[in-house]
Amino acid sequence: MVPVQVNSGRCCGWGKAFAMFLIVILLTNLLIGHHAFINIMDKSTIQAPIESIAYYMSGEADAYNEPVQYETGTADYEVAVGSSTEGQPNFEEELQLDENWRENLYGPEHFNSSELLHIVIVACGSFENRRNSMLTGAKRQFEQSKALINSALILTKEKLQFHIVVDADDLYLSLEQYVSTMADEYRSKILITKHMVWYPQDRENLKSLFRRCATELIFLPLMFPDVNQIVYIDTDAVFLRPPEHIFQHFHHFNKDQFISLTEVGWQYMTKDIPIYKSGLNSGVVMMDIQKIRQPEVNWLNRTLGIIDFYQRKLQMIDQDILNIFLNSTPQNHYDLPCTWNFRGGSCQKFVNGKSVQGGKLNCELAATDGVALVHGNIGAFLTNGFMKLRQIYETYLNFSMSTQQPSELVTILKHSIEKKLDRGRSPCGAVKGFVDMVLKWPIEALGSNTDN
Template sequence: MILPLFFKQTTIRYRDKSFSNDILYQIQMKWKMLFKLGLSVVVFVAVYLFFALQNQNDSNTQMMPKVMQDHQTGQQESDQSHIDKERGGHDQTANKVDEKPFRSEAWRNGIHLSLVACGDREKESVILLKSAVLFTKTPLVFHIFAELQLQDYFKRQIDFWPDEFRTRVEYHIYNLSFPVGDKSNEWKNLFKPCASQRLFIPSLLTEVDALLYVDTDILFVRPLEDIWAFLRKFNTTQLVALAPEHEDKQSSWYSRFARHPYYGEQGVNSGVMLMNLTRIRQSPWLESLKQYYKDYKLKITWGDQDLLNIYFHYYPEQLYVYPCEWNYRPDHCMYMSVCKGGDKNGANVLHGNRRVMHNDKQPAFKVTYDTFVRHQFGADLKYDMLVTLKKELDKTKHTSCGKVPHIFYKQIENYIDSLDMYKNNESYGG
């Protein structure tokens, strides 16, 4: 009796255990199904969110400007950054057709000013830009071609300008760029380092219609609006404006020493060059200059300036010649005053070639440059600049150029007088 009872109890326990295992198994299966269902829901939601966000990004991309790569540096930057910098900033993005809708108001309607800086020319370049913004109310767009080691200097200096002046300026910094090939270094070192860069600007700044190119040893003493106005005086064939190299044939370097063709009787100076870039791009400009370099490379002395003289010798109808006061150099006063426009109304643009802004060969140019260096943005133009300049020029009256001091300050005085007249009219409700 005991043995059967034992087997009976064992069977019951075994059945109870099997029953429990069945329940546990069913519970596990239900959890697995719930887990799989939950996982499927999570995956479905994740996929849905991914495609929803992707569609949103695609939609935003269509509304936002594209990101483009700089041809010269490889740097990528969006057109929107150009807009964000409309009130100031640098942009190394290569100029492309599809950027046009995003160009700033300054780019479209301002004055475009360009220079090329190599070697130790960065400081005088910044003083040049300073002189431009001091007297010009129209928005300015600076196109600065510079060696890599100089580019940060320009950014730091311009970004440090007070807002009153900084917001009038949009600036762009570019790497140097010369025709690709065996002669690339020859172009770069033609005459002075990088000076020939100006010859290739029309093919580099393809979205700029007009441009004022200047050497770095320039000071503006008159608003840029006035030289920019010469563009409206161009006839239908003219594409560049330059000033004569000399005022009379007897003292002209070209008439006495040139071994190559040149413009007119005295030749022209390339230091202050007003350019209709659109017309230049439609002309035989670039290919002609390359050919002239091949033909006359052993006969030219002043590098790119000689090439320009050769070009305008063959295409004189393409040149507008403005008076000497728009490119006033030591040659105009070192022996006697020979620039009639400057004698009458003062110089408009001072060109301190042969380093006279930094040496003692022509003190009148040097003290003028030093006055611009010391002048602080926002300081009173009349008492801080004009009065100081007159005092410094008085110390140079024993020198040839110092004998005509009004040439250096007359236009600054005229500008200050115009500001005073405007303020008086405003005071009286005029």
Template sequence: MPNINFMISLRTQCYRRQPRMSCRNNYLLQTIFVGVFVLVSLYLLYKGESVQHDDFLLVNHEDNDPPKANNYPVVNLKCLNDSAAITDTGLVHRKRNNYNHRIYLAVVCCGDRSEETLVMLKSAVLNTQRKLHFHIFAEEELKPGLAKSLKSWPTDFQAKIEFTLHSIQFPNNENPEEWKSLFRTCATQRLFIPDVLTDVDSLLYVDTDTLFIRPPESLWSFFNEFNATHLAALAPEDEIAEVGWYDRFARHPYYGLAGLNSGVLLMNLTRMRSFGWTEKIVPLYHEYKQKIPWGDQDLLNILFYYHPDRVFIFPCEWNFRPNHCIWFKSCFRTNIQGVSIIHGSHKVFHSDKNWPFRIVYEAFLKYKLGLTPETHLVQNLQRKLSKLKSSDLFCGKTLLQPVITTLNSVQR
């Protein structure tokens, strides 16, 4: 930046030596020069920061400088066509990914959640171009019905999936009924998947009350963004910490400013086992079990509070919930990115309390695989959107229009 005192000195000398009009012209030129210099400097600074954010082809991760717990990273939302190989220097080099590779998708189904489970799996297979392997953890009495329904899918869609049914199981020397009833029935099963699927390297876990609007492989591609320490990825519980649950009510440590939501979870099972995942989770439960109303989600928050370098944060459109729109809009990324996964937490898929979520769920429930999605799914939602009243704007247009736009884009 030019020295202002120096320029004032020049101006004074000019008035002493030259006519006033000539000095004014010189001073005007100097002022224009300073303005141009400042604008060019700001542009170059902005351009440099943009390059740093967008350059995901070669990323330097320092093991001794983990990400701060209170800062969510900027992530690139493109569905990457490459995978990461971490070298000894900590540099992440990208290479072409084999898109014939399976995506492993896990869900836990207990009680009255069979219908939700099957609708979620339907949304996944409808939107994917990849082979999916479903790992379904379910109560024994639910297994036959789940298997029968999956085997009744049209042949083209059966060819895209494999599935394995697992029993509900918890660590030895622990009270299984106590773990099973913590928060919602069987919800804590997700915490112990690394101990069960010992031959699986990486996994995408989702709650039963979720719907894929964008392909599962787009979420799976966030594994490519993991550095050498990341072993899981989640979305924030809230975008505005001050109005979130954890900031106001939590009686235990939690990750970052607003905590994490466990409804959509990427898991590198190999790293979790090496980390001693279960050996860390179980003692945390016994220490905090009187202070964790959200069960498994609270335990994940406590663990990542103590190990913030182990978690990767993906953005809110991949776990869009009622708290993003019920009072005011807080997930603004949907304006451009659309909605990728809907999470109907608090049973809004089955309630008139937040009817836009129920409308999307019922559209997927009624849709039959094999029919044209544009006609039998998207147009149905468009008709619902056209009937919105001004009083329905919050979760109405905030949810339905981005869902329709995203589905149209995916199905084309």
């Protein structure tokens, strides 16, 4: 940068001219940015009305603090509640043009697709990216995926297909290599499939709009046209109950219901958006894909419309999108029991919305029905704030799938969660009967040898 000297008598005139020059540049950029914004919206799957955009550009609405209000009968309202199917794209044609949408099968060739239970996980990241943090890196995704797969195979009596959605080959290949080292008892029950992340045409901006793969859950119904039902699970989760049991809930869906999540159970984090009841957590999501793909549901148009209108407010991204969607059509949701998404908050004591010392069971059903799945969100499996949940996770992570038998799990798990903590804390440890809640289903599925 060349320094500007201002010690001559012409300084003031030069300063005014330079200031005017900067103002012209800034105004030009603002105009270009405004037109670019309009062009992006015009090209999107959802055609947002120019009046709505102008409203936000004018500053008359605070996009951070006030929810978008849809007037009944307008195009905005139809997008929000799904009463218009105009312009809905042909998903199959898009997917067939995308060479990455279905790849690499690994598993027994004799599997019959009709006998498979389909579980989907999204594990983005690459081992080549050394800038990943502890909570977002490929190493974390790989280890958590291992623990989740281990827990499912130890407990299940069925055949499972794990659909692994990735944005880099190396993470999937590492999981494939890991599964290949398992004993036949486990390997004979799993088929894994690689799927590269997918976005609708003309919406590649979603890759960078939020954090990596944050919206991929929304597009899963469009990625598996020949699958009827899937259960999506965050990688930071482990089963304590046979996974086939959660699929049984599909039988309880009525004709209108096509999606199922658990309620948060305490204060919802994202402010100023419409939510379903007290808010839903998207760590575990059951989807009846064939119902979702019906034209009258208008899934893609509605979800993209929500992203366009609320993108500045979306903190939990896919979770917020689903809450907004189901707020307008609650009849589409089946309430999944809280035991299928047991989190650190399920044990926390809250006063005025803030956690305090001690423990309290916020998922009351777990006291009688046991914990079915543990979800280690907010880093619970990696930090010292929820050590009892971390001990459950580490039991599955360190279980040898090449040498240990399923019957050994209960003894190891019991020893682990009864062990006195040498660091950190655990609200769940303060909940009476928590060990019994954790062991209920492993004992029922595998038997008990816990007297040793």
